[in-house]
Amino acid sequence: MDLDLKLASKEINQILWKTKKTLSTAESCTAGRISTIITAAPGSSQYYRGGLCCYSEEIKAQLLSVPIEMMAAQTPVCEDVARQMIIGVNRLFGTDYAVAVTGYAGPGGSPTGNVLVGTIWIAVGQEGNIVTRCLTEDNGRDQNLASATSVAIHMLLDYLREACPKKVEEED
Secondary structure, eight states: OOHHHHHHHHHHHHHHHHHTOOEEEEESTTTTHHHHHHTTSTTGGGTEEEEEEOOSHHHHHHHHOOOHHHHHHHOSSSHHHHHHHHHHHHHHHTOSEEEEEEEOOSSOOOTTSSSOTTOEEEEEEETTEEEEEEEOOOOOHHHHHHHHHHHHHHHHHHHHHHHSHHHHHHHO
């Protein structure tokens, strides 16, 4: 893990500890990479409730309540699916905040060809306040996954800085 991600993980840890908020993850293409960064900080068990590696559409539908019809109409790699994954994983784990990732890291894209390799949707937040970002550059599977993980961690950190600044500042 590079220094940048270690520092981001440490700050995420501090914010969640001080605010007593909880976090979960729903990872498709990143398959636990984000969870690994989050849990690298000592004490993460105080706020990190768990994560779901949800590669298949069936798991997204059954455990995260992502509508099958949505995935059929838009593919499993779209903003609406990422948003629904946030809502579903927060409900599944009973958490305040979540990170979700769905994408085609490579080597293949969508079976129909309408979503290209390197398309990765990242979502962070809670129902009613979800931020998203789409990555679209294909730099090979390893780099696509590294980029998605880094972007997701930094999105989470930015989100928490915005959502929790008063409580964190009051306790400093």
